[in-house]
Amino acid sequence: MKRPAVIGWAVFATVLVAASIGVVAATGRARLTTTNDEIPVANVTRGDLDLRVQAPGELRASHSVMLTAPSVGGGALQITRLLATGTAVKKGDIVIEFDPSEQHYKLEQSRSELLQAEQEITKADADAAVLVAEDKVALLKARYNVRRAELDVQKEELVSTIDARKNRLALEQTQRVLAELEKDIQSHTTSGQASRALAREKYNKAKLSMDQAQENIDKMQVAAPMDGLFSIQKNMGASGGIYFTGMALPDYHAGDQAEPGSPIAEVVDPMGLELTAKISERDRNNIKPGQPIIATFDAMPGRTFNGTVKSVGGMAMRQFFEANTGGGFDVSLQLSDPDARLRSGLTAQIAFLGNTQKNILYLPRQALFLKDGKQIVYVKRGNGYEQREVKITGESESHAAIEGLNAGTQVALVDPTAPRKPTKGRASPAGGEGTP
Numbered sequence: 001m002k003r004p005a006v007i008g009w010a011v012f013a014t015v016l017v018a019a020s021i022g023v024v025a026a027t028g029r030a031r032l033t034t035t036n037d038e039i040p041v042a043n044v045t046r047g048d049l050d051l052r053v054q055a056p057g058e059l060r061a062s063h064s065v066m067l068t069a070p071s072v073g074g075g076a077l078q079i080t081r082l083l084a085t086g087t088a089v090k091k092g093d094i095v096i097e098f099d100p101s102e103q104h105y106k107l108e109q110s111r112s113e114l115l116q117a118e119q120e121i122t123k124a125d126a127d128a129a130v131l132v133a134e135d136k137v138a139l140l141k142a143r144y145n146v147r148r149a150e151l152d153v154q155k156e157e158l159v160s161t162i163d164a165r166k167n168r169l170a171l172e173q174t175q176r177v178l179a180e181l182e183k184d185i186q187s188h189t190t191s192g193q194a195s196r197a198l199a200r201e202k203y204n205k206a207k208l209s210m211d212q213a214q215e216n217i218d219k220m221q222v223a224a225p226m227d228g229l230f231s232i233q234k235n236m237g238a239s240g241g242i243y244f245t246g247m248a249l250p251d252y253h254a255g256d257q258a259e260p261g262s263p264i265a266e267v268v269d270p271m272g273l274e275l276t277a278k279i280s281e282r283d284r285n286n287i288k289p290g291q292p293i294i295a296t297f298d299a300m301p302g303r304t305f306n307g308t309v310k311s312v313g314g315m316a317m318r319q320f321f322e323a324n325t326g327g328g329f330d331v332s333l334q335l336s337d338p339d340a341r342l343r344s345g346l347t348a349q350i351a352f353l354g355n356t357q358k359n360i361l362y363l364p365r366q367a368l369f370l371k372d373g374k375q376i377v378y379v380k381r382g383n384g385y386e387q388r389e390v391k392i393t394g395e396s397e398s399h400a401a402i403e404g405l406n407a408g409t410q411v412a413l414v415d416p417t418a419p420r421k422p423t424k425g426r427a428s429p430a431g432g433e434g435t436p
Helices: 004-037 099-151 161-219
Strands: 041-043 045-050 053-062 064-070 078-080 094-098 219-223 230-233 263-268 273-280 292-297 304-312 328-335 349-354 354-363 369-371 376-381 384-389 390-396 399-403 410-412
Touching: 004 384, 041 354, 064 230, 078 263, 094 384, 099 161, 161 219, 273 304, 273 349, 354 390
Parallel strands: none
Antiparallel strands: 041 410, 045 354, 053 273, 053 349, 064 263, 078 094, 094 219, 230 263, 273 328, 292 304, 292 349, 304 328, 354 399, 369 376, 376 384, 376 410, 390 399
16 A cells, blocks of 8 residues: 555656746746847838948059169168158159268279279380380391391302301301291280280279269269159168068168168159048948048048049959958049148048938848848847848948838847847846846
């Protein structure tokens, strides 16, 4: 009798525990349903929407000439004079000067070598002239001796056999001396020509070095190649050759060292300055050529510039290291009121002035979500949300004009289907109270 009773009580306890778990689970499901009330919402509004788009921009020079440190031997060059950025210059104006001391030293050294070479040429010519004169005298004497020996040989019939033999030997000797002398004279001529050629080569080398030094001295003064504005470049060598993206580098100043060929400054055509910007895919339809813009430069606060859109890129460009998945379109802008203080590299905040759409329905752009290539919103229905596709007819920086919803409709500003962290202090699913 006791055993069935025990079994009955066990079954009853099991049913009681299961019922308790069901109540707790039901309570948990209700709480999850009510969490939708914590999702921020916005109303679809009817009214006027100003389709103005904001974007950062950068000023670039469409026509400019880069000025570099002259390509001369001898290592780094020191800048002694440099115009200030933004200075208006004319073609031919001296805008950069480098220290010419080393080149002046080379010029004087080459001039000294040139004078020495001139003296060697003069000495070689004088030595050759003396040697030629001596050779002429020796040649005349040798020829006279040969002629005299020939006359003695002609007296063979009048002298003894022994004397005749002596005369013939003397003739042969004088002829050999004359032949050797003629060879020596020819050798002297060649040697003199070589000495003069060597001295002339030294002269030409010294003259070339002197001309090169003078040319380098002239290069120490850099002139503006055209009318425009002077703009100093960043000193890439200020960091000791170590450079990484985002690193702040100073401009070149007088007294800085510059390697030959390094870009020091540029002359920019002020009428050729072009403002460029990059807009997102969502703003692409709101930007058109000829559209007016307003630009404010970070370096010139309080000054507003007007302009127009020149062109809008037809292809979205994106760098591989960009975090966002959407691309950007390049926009070219033309300022209508240039300023002499503007220079290439300045950054600006640009406002694209679009048309104002009247009496339309719009909502915050934050309420739009891209799902399966479609623009959708989450419409509030009781304690839940319904996914609805909408058509976008225009966008500003913060709002979007849409079709497919009624005025006053509430839409979620965050994706209600995305997982969310529990709010701090909220009761746990087990029913425990939060910490006060």
